[in-house]
Amino acid sequence: MGLPWGHQELQGETVEDRYQLVRLIGSGGMGTVYEAEDLMLRRRVAVKLMHGSVSSDENTGERFLREAMAMARTSHPNVVALHDAGVFRHTSYLVMELLDGLDLGVLVNTQGALPPGVIRVVVESICSGLVAVHQTGVLHRDLKPHNVRVTAAGLVVLQDFGLARLVEASMITAAGSVLGTPQYLAPEVVRGERPTQRTDLYGVGVILYHMLTGRPPLERTDNLAGLFFRLVNQGVPPLADSRPDLPADLVALSDRLTALRAEDRPASAAEVLEHLTRPTDPDRMTLGTLVRISALKRPPDGRADPFDFPSRTAVVPRRSTSLSYSYARHPLAVRVPSSTSSTATLSPATRLRLASTADAPTRLREAVALAQRGDHSEAAYILDALTKVCTEASGPTDPTALAAQFWHAVCLSKLGAAPQALHLFAQVTDRTSEEGN
Structure with a gap:
């Protein structure tokens, strides 16, 4: 009904x-x-x-x-x-x-196993959110990739607290009923025990496993009896026994978080954060880039464009300057420029008058403001020039050059030039990976 x-x-x-x-x-x-x-x-x-x-x-x-x-x-x-x-x-x-972007499940299904640095960004963000949630006496109770949103700015947000309950409240689930997605349930929940913070951490472990391998540890099945028997008696198969090719620290964390016995898992999300290798700013930029690439790859399904509505304001990770920006929805009333590399024929001196390295951060903010107003053609022209000037001056991994290239790709995707945008997004991903190495 x-x-x-x-x-x-x-x-x-x-x-x-x-x-x-x-x-x-x-x-x-x-x-x-x-x-x-x-x-x-x-x-x-x-x-x-x-x-x-x-x-x-x-x-x-x-x-x-x-x-x-x-x-x-x-x-x-x-x-x-x-x-x-x-x-x-x-x-x-x-x-x-209203958040832009994609849920984590769609991202992994599109990209496959994610880079280690990107995985660390997601785990750090989820655990940071859980620290705040658990401090108020709340459990999520349904942590899985599809309940984690990732925006184009690389922000990771816990959502869909449809099964959350106050820790101090009484359990009201009817006898014999099961709340949650079966293959993501913690063993103690299947046994009918009261969930704890460690139950949410099991969900983090399942998400981590999914990101490391590109697939969930337990596949969806109609044989719930068999699934529950495996959950209660065997649990998630340890990655340390089968995937020596994966980063050892993340494998060890995944195995701890998905331990069969709750007492063998970390005691809190804060404990996980204490032992987690911190991600870098390029890792966060790469995550946002992967979201944009995945959105371009997704076949149309008749639903809303995940980037056609506003997102939270976020900060572009960079060493030399910072830029606050947010995605906004605007009708497309412009055409793709006849040449997306229209500044290529300009002399360096002419291009420097357009965007020198000294005023590059200011011009970048101006270009982003144009993009937010829907002036994607004009913004693309400036961003193309900014990318070239900053790359010539400081190299292809210059933070301002990367941010300009990223926004140039955003403008092109809005203008309907998906292949060109995808190419630029891929370049940003490659260069941020180079910067992090």
Whole structure:
């Protein structure tokens, strides 16, 4: 049983006279998520509407309200922000920030096993978010790749606390029912034991395993009895026994986090962070680049473009200068320039007047502002020149050159020049990898 009205009827509907539903983003077991316009604050948000069959269940409704409480009690860059909650036409809803990018599951499915530095960025971000979540007495209870969002700026955000519950609250799951995705459940949950922080850390371990190998440790199956028997008695197969080719520190961490006995896992997310090798700024830039590349590779499915709505403001990692930017949605009213390398014929002196190394950070900010306003052709022209000038002056791994090249690729993708954009994204990825070596 679905919502009490059809998806098409919801287009243009306004929830509580404030949130105008724009388009469908996705749907899961607990609810359906729409992009919406907050008419009061004039901003784009995500509205999650519970399925009709869920809203009519008293216990599930109580769990939904606890979801809102759990999210509202946590404010952290790596945890999705909750703006509002309520009931609309007998259907519970949540209003959350709208994030660009892709979920981690899609990223791994597109890219395969991820680079070690990128993996460290994701693990560090997830554990940082969990530290904040656990400090408020909240457990996520459904950590898996598809509940982790990665934006084009390389920001990793925990989302979908649909199964989160307050630690001090009583368990209300009906006898015999199972909450969560079976192949990602911790062994103690299958045994019916009360989950703890170590249960969430098991989810981090499964995510880490997935990123290291490009596949989940336990595949989806209809034989739940067999899956649960394996979970309880054998657990996740240790990577140390089968993958000597993988980074030893990450393999050891994955095996600890997915240990069969909860007491053999780290005691807290903070403990994981203490022993985790810190990622570098190029690692974070590479993560964002991989997200952009994956979005270009994805076949059209009729759903919203994951980069057509605003993201949080983020900072481009760099040594010499910093640049705050955010993705914004703009109608395309421009054409691809006749030559995306239009500055190639200009003399170095002419190009230096356009963007010298001294004023490069300023011109970079100007170009990004143009891109945000939708002037992608003009921005691409400036960014192309910036890339050339900074590369000639300081080499291809110069931070400003890399940031300019990255944004040049963003503009080209918006202008419909996907092959050229993909080529530039790949160059940025290669050069950031060179810088990190």
